[in-house]
Amino acid sequence: AAESIISVYGIDLATGTAWVATSPPVSLDGNTVTVTDSAGVARQAPLYYVGPSQINFVIPTGTATGTATVKIQNQNGTTQSAVIQIGKVSPGIFPLNGSGLVASWVLPVISGTQQPLQPVWQVVAGSLVPLPISLGPSTEQIYLEMYGTGIRNAKNVTVTVGGLSVPVLYSGAAPGYAGEDQVNIGPLPPALAGQGNVNIILAADGQQANIVTVTIQ
Secondary structure, eight states: OTTOEEEEEOSSSOSSOEEOSSSOOSOBTTBEEEEEOTTSOEEEOOEEEEOSSEEEEEOOTTOOSEEEEEEEEOTTSOEEEEEEEEOSOOOEEOBSSTTOBBOEEEEEEETTEEOOOEESEEEETTEEEEOOBOOOSTTEEEEEEEEEESOTTOSOEEEEETTEEEOEEEEEEOTTSTTOEEEEEOOOOGGGTTOEEEEEEEEETTEEOOOEEEEEO
């Protein structure tokens, strides 16, 4: 989808590695990516990361739906091309580890007062693992701020956690990062207490994203 973050894999995509954390440029260490959409309009893509076997970039704003061509040019002027399909939405939720732990923050609200954000992860023996979420007493409500891409253009976003429907309070662009989307959900149903590792399933305009997980204490 337009304005979503994409990873391309291959060989000789770049001669070295370079990256930026914010404000991705359209030329990074001499590498460029050009997306030509179904209307024949060519636009240079903002680049987050370039390396010999992977390039991360943002599908340019205004890219039309349908078949598009991606042309990658490295520092030496060597080009490679691939064909992709651009949709209105292409939902993906960022995982924090190989087990699909959702990239999110926990927002507790106690007696109507927002508390500081809390992580869903912890580091154990050098590995990123779930930090179980406590749903707390009846006076506490727990919300999640999840992060992904390809979601902002959707008219209807739904989320289930552990098979239970959870209200979607916000779905759109996240502040500060090109191509990153944010989805705020909650409160989490009290019935999830004690369920342990549960699946989070998000659908944008009926298109399901990758399944991610969170652990409920």
